[in-house]
Amino acid sequence: MVKQKFCPQCGSKKIKWIDPNMSFWQCQKCGYRGSGVIEDGDLDKKVKEAKKMEKLQKKLMRGR
Ligand SMILES: [Zn+2]
Numbered sequence: 001m002v003k004q005k006f007c008p009q010c011g012s013k014k015i016k017w018i019d020p021n022m023s024f025w026q027c028q029k030c031g032y033r034g035s036g037v038i039e040d041g042d043l044d045k046k047v048k049e050a051k052k053m054e055k056l057q058k059k060l061m062r063g064r
Pocket residue numbers: 007008009010011012027028029030031032
């Protein structure tokens with residue numbers, strides 16, 4: 001089974017492997033380029049993590 005890849009910036013599935021010598025990806029939606037992509041199954045976790053961080057940051061902002 002091939003794992004679906006997602007853009008770490010916008011979560012789009014329209015991400016293409018552009019360099020066959022390295023793991024280098026480009027997102028066709030937001031133009032993201034880089035070696036970091038999110039693999040299928042990881043997305044939920046990453047989104048949850050991002051939300052957690054957001055909450056934490058809001059808490060810190062309020063504390064000031
Ligand atoms: Zn993107």
